[in-house]
Amino acid sequence: MIAARRVDKISRMKGTPALKVVTTVIGGGASPSSSSLKALNKESLLWREFLYPKNWLLGNNNRDPGYSSTYHYSSICNHRPTNKVLRNLPGYVKIVEVGPRDGLQNEKEIVPTTVKVQLIKMLVSSGLTVVEATSFVSPKWVPQLADAKDVMDAIRNIQGARFPVLTPNLKGFEAAVAVGAKEVAIFASASETFSKSNINCSIEDSLARYRDVASAARELSLPVRGYISCVVGCPVEGMVPPSKVAYVAKQLFDMGCSEISLGDTIGVGTPGTVIPMLENVIHVVPIDKLAVHFHDTYGQALSNILISLQMGISTVDSSVSGLGGCPYAKGASGNVATEDVVYMLNGLGVETRVDLEKLMLAGDFICKHLGRASSSKTAVALSSKKANSKL
Amino acid sequence: MKCGHVCDSRYLPDLQYRSKCNGRGVRGITNKPFLKDIPKFVKMVEVGPRDGLQNEKNIVPTSVKVELIRRLVSSGLTVVEATSFVSPKWVPQLADAKDVMKAVHNMEDARLPVLTPNLKGFEAAVAAGAKEVAVFASASDSFSKSNINCSIEESLVRYRAVCAAAKELSVPVRGYVSCAVGCPVEGAIPPSKVAYVAKELYNMGCFEISLADTIGVGTPGNTLQSTLSLLRNKVCGLSGAKKKKVCGLSRKQSLLAFVLRFCFLLMGISTVDSSVAGLGGCPYAKGASGNVATEDVVYMLNGLGVKTNVDLAKLKLAGDFISDHLGRQSGSKTAIALGRVTADASKI
Numbered sequence: 001m002i003a004a005r006r007v008d009k010i011s012r013m014k015g016t017p018a019l020k021v022v023t024t025v026i027g028g029g030a031s032p033s034s035s036s037l038k039a040l041n042k043e044s045l046l047w048r049e050f051l052y053p054k055n056w057l058l059g060n061n062n063r064d065p066g067y068s069s070t071y072h073y074s075s076i077c078n079h080r081p082t083n084k085v086l087r088n089l090p091g092y093v094k095i096v097e098v099g100p101r102d103g104l105q106n107e108k109e110i111v112p113t114t115v116k117v118q119l120i121k122m123l124v125s126s127g128l129t130v131v132e133a134t135s136f137v138s139p140k141w142v143p144q145l146a147d148a149k150d151v152m153d154a155i156r157n158i159q160g161a162r163f164p165v166l167t168p169n170l171k172g173f174e175a176a177v178a179v180g181a182k183e184v185a186i187f188a189s190a191s192e193t194f195s196k197s198n199i200n201c202s203i204e205d206s207l208a209r210y211r212d213v214a215s216a217a218r219e220l221s222l223p224v225r226g227y228i229s230c231v232v233g234c235p236v237e238g239m240v241p242p243s244k245v246a247y248v249a250k251q252l253f254d255m256g257c258s259e260i261s262l263g264d265t266i267g268v269g270t271p272g273t274v275i276p277m278l279e280n281v282i283h284v285v286p287i288d289k290l291a292v293h294f295h296d297t298y299g300q301a302l303s304n305i306l307i308s309l310q311m312g313i314s315t316v317d318s319s320v321s322g323l324g325g326c327p328y329a330k331g332a333s334g335n336v337a338t339e340d341v342v343y344m345l346n347g348l349g350v351e352t353r354v355d356l357e358k359l360m361l362a363g364d365f366i367c368k369h370l371g372r373a374s375s376s377k378t379a380v381a382l383s384s385k386k387a388n389s390k391l
Numbered sequence: 392m393k394c395g396h397v398c399d400s401r402y403l404p405d406l407q408y409r410s411k412c413n414g415r416g417v418r419g420i421t422n423k424p425f426l427k428d429i430p431k432f433v434k435m436v437e438v439g440p441r442d443g444l445q446n447e448k449n450i451v452p453t454s455v456k457v458e459l460i461r462r463l464v465s466s467g468l469t470v471v472e473a474t475s476f477v478s479p480k481w482v483p484q485l486a487d488a489k490d491v492m493k494a495v496h497n498m499e500d501a502r503l504p505v506l507t508p509n510l511k512g513f514e515a516a517v518a519a520g521a522k523e524v525a526v527f528a529s530a531s532d533s534f535s536k537s538n539i540n541c542s543i544e545e546s547l548v549r550y551r552a553v554c555a556a557a558k559e560l561s562v563p564v565r566g567y568v569s570c571a572v573g574c575p576v577e578g579a580i581p582p583s584k585v586a587y588v589a590k591e592l593y594n595m596g597c598f599e600i601s602l603a604d605t606i607g608v609g610t611p612g613n614t615l616q617s618t619l620s621l622l623r624n625k626v627c628g629l630s631g632a633k634k635k636k637v638c639g640l641s642r643k644q645s646l647l648a649f650v651l652r653f654c655f656l657l658m659g660i661s662t663v664d665s666s667v668a669g670l671g672g673c674p675y676a677k678g679a680s681g682n683v684a685t686e687d688v689v690y691m692l693n694g695l696g697v698k699t700n701v702d703l704a705k706l707k708l709a710g711d712f713i714s715d716h717l718g719r720q721s722g723s724k725t726a727i728a729l730g731r732v733t734a735d736a737s738k739i
Contacts, residue, residue, distance in 0.1 A: 088425070267728065270694025275423065299687035299724035300694070310425050326728070333724055 090314035092351040094130065096261070096291060097123050097338055099366070100151075101132040101166060103323025105144050107370065113147045115369050117154040122362035123320060124161040127354040128338075132185065135166035136176045149179045156180040164225050168199065173213045177220065184217055185225040186210040188252060190245040191234035194265070198229070207251050214255040226252035226260045227293070231277055232269035239273075242280035250284040259289055261317055264304065267297025267326060267333070271307040278311050291315035294336055297326045301336035302344055309350070316341055321363035322375030337376030339363060356382075430661035432698040434470065436601070437463050437685055439713070440491075441472040441506060443670025445484050447717065453487040455716050457494040462709035463667060464501040467701040468685075472525065475506035476516045489519045496520030504565055508539060513553045517560060524557060525565040526550040528592060530585040531574035534605065538569070547591050554596040566592030571602040601664055663688055668710035669722020684723030686710055703729075 100120050104111055116134070123131050133155060139146035148165065155163060156179070164183040167173040176184055188206050189195035195203045210226075217224045230237075231245045245262065252260050262281065264274070281290060292308045292315070294301040305316055319335035326334040342354050360379050367374045374380055440460050444451055456474070463471050473495055479486030488505065495503055496519065504523040507513040516524055528546050529535035535543045550566075557564045570577075571585045589600045666682035689701050707726050714721045721727055 270691045271426075272693075272695040275426075296724060297728045298690050299684065300691055303691060311423070333728070 086310075086348065088312070089309050089348055089350055090312070092314065092353075093309065093345055094291075094315045095128060095338060095341065095352055095354060096130045096132065096315060096317045097128045097320060098132045098293070098317050098335065099123065099320040099323045099338070101135050101145065102317075103319040103321075103335060104366075105135065105142050106324060107144055109370075110144060110146075111369065113150045113154065115366070116147070116151050119320075119362060119366050120151075120155050120163070121158065122358070122365055124158055126356075126358035126362055127352070128161065128359070129353075130162050130164065133163040133165055135168075136172035136181075137166060137168045149175070152176070152179040152181060164223075167213055169209045170212045170216060173216055177222070181222075183223050183225065184213065185227060186213055186252070186257070187227045187229065188248050189229045189234075190240045190248050191230040191237050193236040194230045194234045197236070203248065207248075207255070210252070211255045214257065218256055223258040224256060226257035227263055228252070228260065229263045229265040231262045232264045232273050233266055235266055242277045245277055246280040246284050249281045249290075253285045253289065257289075259291055259315065260285060261291040261293045261315075263293040263317075264295055267295030267300065269294065269304050270298075270300050271303055274304045274307055275311065278308060278313070282311070287312045288314070291317055293317035295326060296322065296333040296336045299333075302340065305336070305341060306344070320359065320376075321367050321379060323366065333375060337363075337374070337378065339374075339376040339378040343378040429695060429697060432661065432700075433692055434662045435468055435685060435689065435699055435701055436662060436664045437468045437471045437667060438664050438682065439463065439471075439667035439670045439685070441475050441485070443666040443668075443682060444713075445475065445482050446671065447484055449717075450484060450486075451716065453490045453494070455713070456487070456491050459667075459709060459713050460491070460495050460503070461498070462705070462712055464498055466703075466705035466709055467699070468706070469500065469700070470502045470504065473503040473505050473521075475508075476512035476519075476521075477506060477508045489515065492516070492519035492521055496522070504563075507553055509549045510552045510556060513556055517562065521562070523563045523565070524553065525567060526553055526592070526597070527567045527569065528588050529569045529574075529605075530580045530588050531570040531577050533576035534570045534574045537576070543588060547588075547595070550592070551595045558596055564597045566597035566600045567603055568592065568600060569603045569605040572604045573606055575606050599662065601662075603664075667706065667723075668714050668726060670713065682722075684710075684721070684725065686721075686723040686725040686729075690725040 100116055100123070104116065120131055120133055134148040134151045135142060135145045136148050137145065152163075152165065162183050163181070164185045165176050165181045166187060167176050167181075167184040168187065173184055187199065188210065189198060189203060192203055195201065195206055199206055201209070214224050226249075228245060228248050230240050232240060234240055249260050249262070260281075262277070269277075278290075278292075290313055292305060292313050294304045294308075294317075296302075308316075317335075318338040318341045320338045322333060322335055322337035322340075324335040338354075339356065339359055342352050342356050342359060345352050346356065356378075360376075360382060363374050363376060363379050364383070374383075440456055440463070444456065460471055460473055474488040474491045475482060475485045476488050477485065485491075492503075492505065502523050503521070504525045505516050505521045506527060507516050507521075507524040508527065513524060527539065528550065529538060529543060532543050535541065535546055539546055541549070554564050566589070568585055568588050570580050573579055585602065589602070592600055665685040665688045667685045669682055669684035669687075671682035685701075686703065686707055689699055689703050689706060692699050693703065703725075707723075707729055710721050710723060710726050711730070714726075721730075
């Protein structure tokens with residue numbers, strides 16, 4: 001699969017014959033006949049790449065010949081993931097960066113427009129192609145994003161990326177379009193109680209509003225991204241039935257959403273609850289239209305992402321530096337950090353086209369402004385590794 | 392609109408409860424091929440009191456250590472690594488090993504393995520009432536020399552002596568292989584090296600081998616899988632215990648370590664090492680931190696319908712107890728979240 005192609009590519013570029021890729025099957029299945037020879041082949045590849053770290057051809061721009069990048073490199077190319085656990089991963093995952101909107105919106109201190117714009121620019125330059133820029137909700141509710149218009153004015157001409165913006169209703173949609181938004185997003189809930197407390201109306205009422213937005217967007221050929229919150233659990237109602245999530249997803253799909261992001265708003269999902277939820281939704285919405293938006297409140301986000309990828313999802317929402325705490329558990333984590341997702345996907349041999357180093361610079365930038373440490377463990381670790389060059 | 396604190400049975404425990412008891416459990420999601428091998432029961436090996444505490448700068452009083460062990464056992468953990476009989480010169484935190492063992496050795500319902508680096512340590516452990524010991528080899532010579540001051544082979548010789556003595560007394564021995572993926576000095580560790588060390592430990596009588604990715608560089612895609620496959624091929628009857636000790640570039644690693652544990656579950660491994668409140672680091676890598684937190688693992692296993700027999704609420708209390716004493720926040724996201732949920736109806 002992916003790593004096998006890369007092994008061949010590397011061998012071609014190095015002018016050496018391609019190493020045989022060992023199909024290592026865990027716990028059953030055919031064993032390779034000359035297992036020790038093949039093991040040796042694998043090991044020589046490992047050692048070779050460790051000794052000659054300059055041969056990094058896979059887009060990892062970290063020039064530090066320290067071992068962490070080597071491990072990435074090794075992890076990407078040492079053998080293809082034939083283990084059934086990793087066999088069905090997508091070759092490429094699109095990351096939807098929600099830091100500037102979802103991440104910043106709950107910050108108490110107002111972040112200046114210039115800082116927001118700079119953050120967006122840095123995120124785009126790291127290779128992220130979808131960056132949620134801001135939100136056209138009433139400044140009364142989300143004062144942090146009162147400068148939505150100014151942010152959009154400043155980024156409107158940035159090439160190479162799409163900038164969806166949240167639009168809670170037709171009025172917000174019109175304001176967004178007036179300042180050049182080319183993509184919008186709407187926000188429904190799978191929990192009635194949460195819908196009422198979060199956007200002051202029932203699910204059905206919200207869907208009615210969004211149908212207006214979606215049809216206005218259709219007139220202008222603007223794509224609409226749909227979010228569903230509380231896809232696993234609700235702070236009030238508790239467990240949310242997967243069928244409810246599927247219902248809302250279908251409504252959003254039928255009204256014309258080009259992508260539907262499933263949000264585990266309070267982060268309670270584990271693979272045991274995520275899988276049934278995804279199964280139900282996949283039943284009614286094509287899987288390539290689905291994205292997952294996990295919160296790391298209970299430390300489960302990366303496992304949930306991995307399991308979603310195994311189910312066939314290939315779009316993941318995340319937030320640089322893990323910006324965006326959980327409004328329902330003060331001090332607890334919220335969004336999963338983009339750096340951590342990219343690190344894991346790199347290690348899995350899944351392409352993201354995101355430059356981790358540049359992404360970390362963007363994270364550094366906003367964290368310095370906010371005056372706190374990153375919530376991304378990858379960012380903290382890689383930064384401290386640079387600082388402690390001798391281990 | 393406010394809800395009760397998370398301990399309100401309507402909320403989180405319900406989610407857990409339902410995911411366990413709605414009849415689905417593990418069976419409900421095992422129609423997926425990659426989920427077929429998830430075990431129905433996972434044995435949690437708690438390493439907090441030893442691996443977790445050993446690098447704390449401030450000496451934790453014996454009474455606190457003993458109380459932590461008691462609370463961990465009462466949460467349902469059946470294997471709790473209690474202490475270590477290494478020289479206090481090296482690990483001053485555990486200089487009270489004898490006192491800790493005296494206080495806990497009669498605890499029912501739990502096994503309390505202790506680290507024994509050599510025969511002398513073993514004898515001291517047994518004298519203090521230890522009924523299970525652990526030995527600690529490395530797959531990296533450099534790390535072995537810097538961590539325990541001898542080469543791998545020399546350490547194996549020592550451990551053979553310990554194992555032989557343990558066999559005489561029918562004391563089970565658990566083996567650890569550190570640097571099972573990478574070493575801070577040597578870099579990538581060949582899986583065959585790991586398999587070699589594991590096989591040696593197995594042959595000398597260890598009933599369980601724990602693979603420690605000491606610097607936490609393992610990812611689901613890399614050599615950890617091939618290591619395990621080599622082990623399975625070469626070491627029959629390996630119980631497949633896996634540990635993710637994380638140091639060095641660690642904060643991120645405990646995230647990935649968590650995912651890796653999940654991957655190993657998917658591969659059918661059914662013993663997981665973890666540390667309450669994510670206690671623990673490595674003195675050989677600056678800025679190190681982050682064993683995977685037991686609370687987070689139990690949370691995930693509950694959600695998967697995998698039995699652990701661990702009461703998450705009681706476990707959290709144990710974690711709170713030690714975190715309060717250490718004067719810092721728990722390293723477990725689950726514990727933090729459970730402690731702070733207010734269900735406030737603020738805007739998303």
